[in-house]
Amino acid sequence: MYSDKLNLLPPYLFASLDELKRDKIKQGVDVINLGVGDPDLPTPPHIIDTLCKAARDPKNHKYPSYNGMPEFREAVARWYKNRFGVSLDMDKEVIALIGSKEGIAHLPLAFLNKDDLALVPDPAYTVYRIGVILAGGIPIPMPLLKENDFKPDLSKIDKKTRKYSKILFISYPNNPTSATVDESFYKEVVDFAMDNDLIVCSDNAYSEIYFDGYKPPSFLDVKNAKNVGVEFNSLSKTYNMTGWRIGYLVGNEDIVQGLGKVKTNVDSGVFNAVQIAATEALLGDQSCVEDNRKVYNERRDVLLKGLNNLGFDAMKPLATFYVWAKIPDGYDSLSFSKFLLDNAGIVVTPGVGFGEYGEGYIRFALTEKVERIEECINRISRLKNR
Ligand SMILES: Cc1ncc(COP(=O)(O)O)c(C=O)c1O
Structure with a gap:
């Protein structure tokens, strides 16, 4: 069946x-x-209040725009600039997602042909692997071992795998291991991706849950990162909004627009009132x-x-x-x-x-x-x- x-x-x-x-x-x-x-x-009250007001406005009851409301995309670009010092073109390098899970699951459809390989961390959030399989690709696990501080050992990836891989997923701060990285790891990833012609998908869903003076960097904050990759982020964990279903993808224009093309054909975006509330979350009191x-x-x-x-x-x-x-x-x-x-x-x-x-x-x-x-x-x- x-x-x-x-x-x-x-x-x-x-x-x-x-x-x-x-x-x-x-x-x-x-x-x-x-x-x-x-x-x-x-979810904090000021975000809920903004949603309630926006939900009552009939102009928000129509289909949203595919890529996300300009206000929301601008808020994401401003937030990335303030938080990570990363500059983004809100028209080309930012797209709204129905939660980052949706984007992670759909992205491989834009880039993988049948039997293309994708490098996926293991253990990991399962959606990287599943997205690759649903797109007809083959996930290749990169073991995250304690002796490597739960980072993939890129030097262990053999020549043939490098040659036939198109996507490399990474996610720090990491679910489930909680491992964190600094920018030197991202530099290594960018070099590896440039050498092997890979698309890097960084998932930074936990970027704002940090302790003891550590502050997670963005993959995009590293030189040349935007030439090879994108980053998923989400309002789910930062603002306790898992049920609201809103996240976003930022970074390399071609990659962002590739996912955008898939999405234009399979969904109709995020409820405007949710995007307006998410804009308040990103720009309001932190x-x-x-x-x-x-x-x-x-x-x-x-x-x-x-x-x-x-x-x-x-x-x-x-x-x-x-x-x-x-x-x-x-x-x-x-x-x-x-x-x-x-x-x-x-x-x-x-x-x-x-x-x-x-x-x-x-x-x-x-x-x-x-x-x-x-x-x-x-x-x-x-x-x-x-
Ligand atoms: C690593 C990671 N990425 C992405 C997500 C998805 O978050 P959302 O779809 O709510 O934005 C989760 C959710 O648990 C996660 O753990």
């Missing part, structure tokens, strides 16, 4: 975990959900973003301290709202996640869900209040002492 492409998509590994979660909730278990990367914090960071910082410290006291090997993230932790011996990531859910009512994401190199790890999302994270640590501690 299904197309070959659909049949090629990786199997959904978590059906049994989901079923267990449903059962636990049905049984009345107080489940602590640190599984999904969806902020529990609300203290809400700092408030978010404080919340995640406290949660991070509580979770890490607790995990480390319990003997877990968990990395201290300088960015993102995830904690990536090694699982104890005797389990794989799925069986350990099931164990935590079954015996402690805690939901985490098994590393293998992000790719084969995620095996051996679990991901905690810092999306519950500090008291719940403390409760999570207490429950794990009780398990250990059983």
Whole structure:
């Protein structure tokens, strides 16, 4: 019944975990959900107020423009200039997306022919890989290993793979490992892309969730980056707007316009009222973003301290709202996640869900209040002492 492409998509590994979660909730278990990367914090009120006003204006009820409203694109260009010092032409180098996921999934359609290769990090946000498969390409995993600080070792990519690859995906601050990079990594990526004629797609969705004095750079802030690549970013995590569905792609004009061409044919843009509210988010008071960071910082410290006291090997993230932790011996990531859910009512994401190199790890999302994270640590501690 299904197309070959659909049949090629990786199997959904978590059906049994989901079923267990449903059962636990049905049984009345107080489940602590640190599984999904969806902020529990609300969208700031000034953004909601702007949406409400814009939603009442009939001129916003029509089809939006394909590339995004000029006000929104200008706001993105100004935000990139202020935040990263990156100059963008709002007419050619910025496009609105129905969430960055939509753009990530569609971009390969614009550039891959059948059986072209695309270099995809592993473990990673799964949509890079899926977008490549749906476009008829072949994803080639680049292992993100702890010994390389969860960065791909580009020197290990063989000649033939370099020759037949067209796209290289990177994403820092990284989901799921929380790894971060500095500009020297991006320089290396630009050189590699120029040498091998690759399109670089950087995904900077977590650029504003950072701690301890670290501030994530943009891929586009590196010399020649705009000749080879683009960057996805999103309002989802920065302003707690995951449900609103708005993100954007910026950078190389030809690449941005290539995705634009696909989108003109498959969707009709983002509701104008959402774009107007997103413009307010980008240009308005930014203290809400700092408030978010404080919340995640406290949660991070509580979770890490607790995990480390319990003997877990968990990395201290300088960015993102995830904690990536090694699982104890005797389990794989799925069986350990099931164990935590079954015996402690805690939901985490098994590393293998992000790719084969995620095996051996679990991901905690810092999306519950500090008291719940403390409760999570207490429950794990009780398990250990059983
Ligand atoms: C690395 C990464 N990129 C992109 C996204 C998609 O974000 P959105 O489609 O909400 O903009 C996510 C969501 O979890 C993510 O983790």
